[in-house]
Amino acid sequence: MAVCPYTGLGYPACNAHAPYFVTSGLPDCTIFSTLSHKRHDFQKKIVENKMGVLIYNMCVLIYEMCVLIYEMWVLNYEMCVLIYEMCFLIYKMCVLNYKVCVLIYEMCVLIYELCFDL
DSSP: OOBOTTTOOBTTTOOSSSTTOOOTTOOSSHHHHHHHHHHHHHHHHHHHHHHHHHHHHHHHHHHHHHHHHHHHHHHHHHHHHHHHHHHHHHHHHHHHHHHHHHHHHHHHHHHHHHHHHO
């Protein structure tokens, strides 16, 4: 049976600080805990970088959606302006048509009066 260098007891009795592991003069696992912390920090940085990239991509998508909505609004506004101008032109044509109709009516009345005056 192996003997623990710290307590001098056999390993079945000395498993509180190093169960079934012969340290044989190694430091108290500071290397492993440092590596573990560095790996944890590295993994944390990777997760933070991935989250940053995801947040950036979401912001780009939201910006592109806003640009598309703005362009749709501009196109809708321009379409409304064109419809308004078209309606205004139709109104002018109706007014002109009415004036033409009034002129034609007045000419007919004049012709009628001329015909009866003879």
